[in-house]
Amino acid sequence: MEELLNDSIIEMVNDGILSMRGINNLIFIKSFIDRVASKKFIDKEAVMNLEKKYGVRPNIITWGDYFQTQMATTLHVLSDDEFDRAVDTLKFDIIASYTIFSEKDRSFFEWVELTYMTIMNHKEADFTPDEEEIIHLRILMDYYENVGIVNNFTESEMYWFAGFQEAQAQ
Template sequence: MDTRKSELNPELFDMMKQGKLSAGKILNLIALKELVDRFAVTPFIEKDKLEQIKEKTGVEPDILTWGDYFQTEIASRYFEKSEFEFKKILETIRFDLISAHLIFSGKPEYFQDSIRGQALISKSIDSTFWTLEDEEAIHLETLLEYYTQMGIGEKPLTISDRIWYESFELEKKQFNGIHRPRHNRSGFRKQNPDFKLQQS
């Protein structure tokens, strides 16, 4: 786990200098890194691999943690989004991380296998013909990737996360259609199906 103070990753400095990241987006990206690193238990780069990189290059890579990865990926992919859309993308990521914890914590291995199996079936279908059930299956597999690769279930959810999650669900019901990050129709995931976890 990275012990550095949460900050903007050096890989994004050029974007900041070019004016592609507003002050509001920078603050949200810093909060995103802090959030993801708080949820993630499994290291983004294993210690032995990190040592190999340092030995080969002489320096540590800029992307050391899951928080670094999410921060740089989201910034580079969605910097052109409006402030509102950008913030909603980040909120949906938080919603997904909490959902992954709630859905998969304590579940047996066969439950995970069934999720992967259903997603495999749905992926064999042209996305043009996906039903809501297909979207749900693929989204659940993404949440499972979060859960297993990041080790999300190894730490209990905080009270503040639970309260935020419930309030976010309430907000969805009140403003139905503005933002719908449900498991079967995630605003972020449905619009951005190519965003995947890619461990170094």
């Protein structure tokens, strides 16, 4: 059985560091990411090798595990409202990543990578809005490729996403 909360953050739960709302958000983000990810954070063979070598199975195996523990350990200091926004941002970015990259050919991926590298190699600070957009596009591309995002989004998630897009357009 797959756990709702990664073992890495159980101590935070037991110590009362995370609110119930935060815990619910963390459960959501793990199940959401695991549902739309076609790749594991660590593949089965690597898990078996690590377990054989060290006698213990790694705690973080799926991308859901990764995002859940990252959010718990880095964002636990936020208010519940701020934590909600962080979860919504990640959810939006994951759906946007699929929406943007799923039907693009390899040349678009290469253009994003080349443009990103050009920006990063020639600038240290004060990015223009266009440069910030490319940097964000590269993050979305990394999500798409590394997590292997597939269209297992629910109808309500897509409706929520469309609502955000409409609000931004106005």
